[in-house]
Amino acid sequence: MEKGLETTGIPSMEELEKTPGFPSSKRLMEGPVAVIECLQEIPCDPCETACPLGAIEVGKPITNLPELDEDKCTGCGICIPLCPGLAIFVIDYTYSEDEALVTFPYEFLPLPEEDSLVNATDRSGRPLTKGRIVKVLARKQFDRTVVVSIAVLKKYAQRVRGIVLNRGKGE
Amino acid sequence: MRIKKHPILGSLEKKKEVNIVVDGKMLKAIEGEPIASALMANKIITFRKTRITKEPRGYFCGIGLCTDCMMIVNGVPNVRTCITPVTKGMKIETQTV
Amino acid sequence: MLTTDVVVVGGGSAGLAAAIESSKAGAEVLLIDENARPGGQLFKQIHKFFGSRRHYAGIRGFEIGRRLLEEAHKNEVEIKLNTIIFGILGNKIGIVEDKTHAKWLKAKTIIFSCGASEKLISFPGWTLPGVMGAGAAQTIINLHRVLPGSRFLMIGSGNVGLVVSYQILQAGAEVVAIIEALPKIGGYGIHASKIRRAGVQIAVSHTIKEAYGKDKVEAVTIGALDKNMNLVPGSEKRFKVDVICLAVGLKPNIELPLMAGCETMFLANLGGQVPIHDENMETTVEGIYVAGDCAGIEEVSTAIESGRLAGIAVAEKLGYLTKNEAYDVKVNLREVLDELRGGPFGMQRKYAKQQLIRRAAHLKGV
Numbered sequence: 001m002e003k004g005l006e007t008t009g010i011p012s013m014e015e016l017e018k019t020p021g022f023p024s025s026k027r028l029m030e031g032p033v034a035v036i037e038c039l040q041e042i043p044c045d046p047c048e049t050a051c052p053l054g055a056i057e058v059g060k061p062i063t064n065l066p067e068l069d070e071d072k073c074t075g076c077g078i079c080i081p082l083c084p085g086l087a088i089f090v091i092d093y094t095y096s097e098d099e100a101l102v103t104f105p106y107e108f109l110p111l112p113e114e115d116s117l118v119n120a121t122d123r124s125g126r127p128l129t130k131g132r133i134v135k136v137l138a139r140k141q142f143d144r145t146v147v148v149s150i151a152v153l154k155k156y157a158q159r160v161r162g163i164v165l166n167r168g169k170g171e
Numbered sequence: 172m173r174i175k176k177h178p179i180l181g182s183l184e185k186k187k188e189v190n191i192v193v194d195g196k197m198l199k200a201i202e203g204e205p206i207a208s209a210l211m212a213n214k215i216i217t218f219r220k221t222r223i224t225k226e227p228r229g230y231f232c233g234i235g236l237c238t239d240c241m242m243i244v245n246g247v248p249n250v251r252t253c254i255t256p257v258t259k260g261m262k263i264e265t266q267t268v
Numbered sequence: 269m270l271t272t273d274v275v276v277v278g279g280g281s282a283g284l285a286a287a288i289e290s291s292k293a294g295a296e297v298l299l300i301d302e303n304a305r306p307g308g309q310l311f312k313q314i315h316k317f318f319g320s321r322r323h324y325a326g327i328r329g330f331e332i333g334r335r336l337l338e339e340a341h342k343n344e345v346e347i348k349l350n351t352i353i354f355g356i357l358g359n360k361i362g363i364v365e366d367k368t369h370a371k372w373l374k375a376k377t378i379i380f381s382c383g384a385s386e387k388l389i390s391f392p393g394w395t396l397p398g399v400m401g402a403g404a405a406q407t408i409i410n411l412h413r414v415l416p417g418s419r420f421l422m423i424g425s426g427n428v429g430l431v432v433s434y435q436i437l438q439a440g441a442e443v444v445a446i447i448e449a450l451p452k453i454g455g456y457g458i459h460a461s462k463i464r465r466a467g468v469q470i471a472v473s474h475t476i477k478e479a480y481g482k483d484k485v486e487a488v489t490i491g492a493l494d495k496n497m498n499l500v501p502g503s504e505k506r507f508k509v510d511v512i513c514l515a516v517g518l519k520p521n522i523e524l525p526l527m528a529g530c531e532t533m534f535l536a537n538l539g540g541q542v543p544i545h546d547e548n549m550e551t552t553v554e555g556i557y558v559a560g561d562c563a564g565i566e567e568v569s570t571a572i573e574s575g576r577l578a579g580i581a582v583a584e585k586l587g588y589l590t591k592n593e594a595y596d597v598k599v600n601l602r603e604v605l606d607e608l609r610g611g612p613f614g615m616q617r618k619y620a621k622q623q624l625i626r627r628a629a630h631l632k633g634v
């Protein structure tokens with residue numbers, strides 16, 4: 001079957017690299033930076049004001065793709081819980097010698113525990129590698145979207161986009 | 172099944188529980204919730220059988236339009252359970268006519 | 269008989285926005301809704317809405333509803349809930365209050381903002397208990413906090429199918445797959461990616477063949493479709509599910525506009541038969557307006573803006589705003605609407621809306 005966002009729901013690397021929200025590999029190597037995986041021209045713009053440094057621009061018309069100013073972005077992650085599409089991540093390739101830190105939004109229960117080892121999943125939800133939960137941030141202003149950071153081997157950082165825990169049965 | 176914990180809606184608040192009688196069996200329900208919700212919380216999915224072919228029907232549109240969810244409530248047939256709130260001691264029966 | 273300046277029928281985002289604008293301009297407004305609570309779609313929506321910041325994007329649906337309602341109260345909009353409309357005769361509206369008292373109201377103008385309802389498809393087994401509308405599932409899960417089952421199949425990959433699937437996972441159940449008959453996912457990529465990351469497959473070019481079960485759904489067979497939408501022999505897969513959700517589209521609720529004599533036209537990109545309206549949201553019947561999903565299936569930002577537009581136009585018609593006062597506001601609202609209807613998804617709707625407006629102009633002989 002054809003690959004890509006429109007047929008599978010999973011953006012391909014080629015599609016991602018073409019979008020203005022995707023930082024250059026040079027910038028990625030320099031430290032934490034936002035990765036905006038928002039690839040279609042839809043009427044949406046909360047990310048633009050979410051960033052206190054003005055590193056994201058949608059402009060007019062509102063259907064423009066969000067553009068990242070990678071030099072302004074410090075990778076602080078404030079924009080992550082404010083994007084209703086849950087489409088923004090932060091990657092830090094400088095986290096440790098062999099690990100990168102991937103930060104992503106999470107809206108399921110149970111929440112992961114800090115320092116626990118969990119299955120890190122790729123964009124299709126498949127477990128890819130083990131990762132260590134470094135931070136679980138739940139803030140009132142995040143309005144119930146929790147921001148989770150996981151350390152994984154550097155070679156997986158561009159593919160890890162979440163975790164899988166045994167989701168509770170609602171009870 | 173009741174959703175007790177939810178990442179967005181939080182933990183289920185304590186609400187007033189009442190007993191209802193469904194086809195002769197006593198079950199717990201929450202006062203004011205739609206009858207359909209009380210039944211599904213108790214894992215009852217089949218609400219009625221069609222008159223002639225006796226095919227099963229259940230909750231379908233949820234807004235009172237399709238009439239699939241009709242049951243006999245306190246002796247009154249054709250009550251749409253998706254939009255009728257539970258009251259204490261309500262007697263609910265599967266409708267087969 | 270009571271005569272009101274404006275009767276707004278349907279208290280979702282469009283109706284609330286319309287009522288607020290007319291009332292602000294000085295009109296006397298009565299908003300009627302058949303539901304026990306106002307807010308329409310918004311109250312069962314627990315996700316953060318995409319859209320424009322000006323229209324509460326980034327905020328969860330129920331919270332948008334709460335804020336609009338607060339504004340409506342602040343602007344002294346009278347709201348009548350649990351009220352059903354049984355007839356419309358000229359400028360008279362027959363209502364039944366609290367399921368018991370029937371009476372007639374007189375309105376100088378009417379705005380229909382009665383939203384949309386779910387489309388259906390049928391297949392062998394579709395009447396089995398456990399097959400339900402995605403909106404019906406969402407109501408029981410998010411409002412009443414009851415899961416109707418534990419293994420769901422979602423039919424349809426539009427935004428509704430994608431968003432409701434995500435909410436089913438949040439409630440603690442499993443979504444076995446989302447299937448889509450077309451070769452492309454219907455909804456936005458952001459929603460599709462979010463549900464994929466949670467491990468749910470989206471199978472395009474797939475359809476449901478049959479649902480099985482004795483007294484309720486127990487299993488389902490799906491199959492692949494070829495280019496001509498025929499089932500590929502041998503592609504069938506059978507698996508266990510206990511709920512099948514239908515999310516195959518919404519259609520505008522046009523029963524009341526039809527009753528009032530409004531003419532409609534078929535526009536697939538707006539959900540089917542849509543009341544013809546001009547650039548003031550006025551239908552082919554003078555004094556009757558439409559707004560929101562009722563005037564074509566769109567989104568919350570467009571529902572709010574089209575509601576405002578109708579609210580302003582009505583206030584102008586009734587003389588609460590001068591032509592000049594209304595003009596600037598309306599031009600601005602139309603510009604915003606135009607901008608919202610951009611991009612590959614919005615374009616189709618923009619063209620469809622233009623067709624409606626041209627048709628209205630033609631019929632009104634403008």
Ligand SMILES: Cc1cc2nc3c(=O)[nH]c(=O)nc-3n(C[C@H](O)[C@H](O)[C@H](O)COP(=O)(O)OP(=O)(O)OC[C@H]3O[C@@H](n4cnc5c(N)ncnc54)[C@H](O)[C@@H]3O)c2cc1C
Pocket residue numbers: 277278279280281282283300301302303306307308309310313316317318319351352353381382383384403406427428431432521524559560561562565566567568569571
């Ligand atoms: C699952 C889902 C997710 C969505 N997510 C988003 C999103 O993220 N962002 C976004 O912008 N949009 C989203 N939408 C779309 C958005 O919710 C709708 O476009 C918008 O709410 C439409 O508003 P409305 O006022 O036109 O209709 P509604 O909200 O449907 O309101 C209609 C009202 O009319 C009442 N009514 C109907 N018939 C009658 C009658 N005969 N008499 C009296 N009252 C009547 C109803 O009770 C209801 O209150 C989503 C929709 C769904 C279903």
Ligand code: SF4
Pocket residue numbers: 033034050051052053054055056072073074075076077078079080090
């Ligand atoms: S990570 Fe921080 S600096 Fe970078 S775009 Fe997001 S909010 Fe702005």
Ligand code: SF4
Pocket residue numbers: 036038044045046047048066082083084085086087088318319458
């Ligand atoms: S807020 Fe998120 S979904 Fe909306 S445009 Fe920005 S990145 Fe895309």
Ligand code: FES
Pocket residue numbers: 229230231232233234235236237238239240241251252253254
């Ligand atoms: S489920 Fe359709 S009327 Fe109750």
